[in-house]
Amino acid sequence: xxxxxxxxxxxxxxxxxxxxxxxxxxxxxxxxxxxxxxxxxxxxxxxxxxxxxxxxxxxxxxxxxxxxxxxxxxxxxxxxxxxxxxxxxxxxx
Amino acid sequence: xxxxxxxxxxxxxxxxxxxxxxxxxxxxxxxxxxxxxxxxxxxxxxxxxxxxxxxxxxxxxxxxxxxxxxxxxxxxxxxxxxxxxxxxxxxxxxxxxxxxxxxxxxxxxxxxxxxxxxxxxxxxxxxxxxxxxxxxxxxxxxxxxxxxxxxxxxxxxxxxxxxxxxxxxxxxx
Numbered sequence: 531x532x533x534x535x536x537x538x539x540x541x542x543x544x545x546x547x548x549x550x551x552x553x554x555x556x557x558x559x560x561x562x563x564x565x566x567x568x569x570x571x572x573x574x575x576x577x578x579x580x581x582x583x584x585x586x587x588x589x590x591x592x593x594x595x596x597x598x599x600x601x602x603x604x605x606x607x608x609x610x611x612x613x614x615x616x617x618x619x620x621x622x623x
Numbered sequence: 624x625x626x627x628x629x630x631x632x633x634x635x636x637x638x639x640x641x642x643x644x645x646x647x648x649x650x651x652x653x654x655x656x657x658x659x660x661x662x663x664x665x666x667x668x669x670x671x672x673x674x675x676x677x678x679x680x681x682x683x684x685x686x687x688x689x690x691x692x693x694x695x696x697x698x699x700x701x702x703x704x705x706x707x708x709x710x711x712x713x714x715x716x717x718x719x720x721x722x723x724x725x726x727x728x729x730x731x732x733x734x735x736x737x738x739x740x741x742x743x744x745x746x747x748x749x750x751x752x753x754x755x756x757x758x759x760x761x762x763x764x765x766x767x768x769x770x771x772x773x774x775x776x777x778x779x780x781x782x783x784x785x786x787x788x789x790x791x792x793x794x795x796x
Contacts, residue, residue, distance in 0.1 A: 589796030591683015
């Protein structure tokens, strides 16, 4: 199915995700789990940022580095998760 | 009767047509929003939050937030115990308050409330520093917040006696 207007020209036809783009069986739950966990980690990072700002404004800026390390670990974890999930496993392997 | 049935049968189709004109997109477009894309977006957001925290960390290491140079506080020597004197420090536009507390001696703070920067003043009869904007209260001995929305202590001004005069040395958060 190609992108562009439908034959009658009344609505936009967007190509549906092809079979190849859909996760293989069993991967869908993994993706959902990673997404839920990732959103939780984002909330923690936001909290770390507010604590860092609070410390900085209170003049305790030298203690912020520990929070930056924690936030960086979450970010690196996210990158690794995206890399792992973007690998397409061989079906039947 | 037959005509009425035909009209009734035609109605859902009409509704469908109206819906199409209000929302002229294909249903299948929904399938193109993938969880992978959302996960990537979450990772980008995570990177932005990390960058913010890292920036604060670097600023905290580099930035020395102490400011001001030694300056005499006029009229400080004559300040009776339990009273306050308002003066300008470290800059000409910065308000500060000097307190002579019984049993503690002289202490000075910036008058800028750590909540939203309103001016804090000393209420002698209750012995507390208050911010009238949101009823924030600070302990005059330490500058720590005791009530209201402020979460951080008032910036403290270091004092020193030099030849019978009281000097403000520097302001530190």
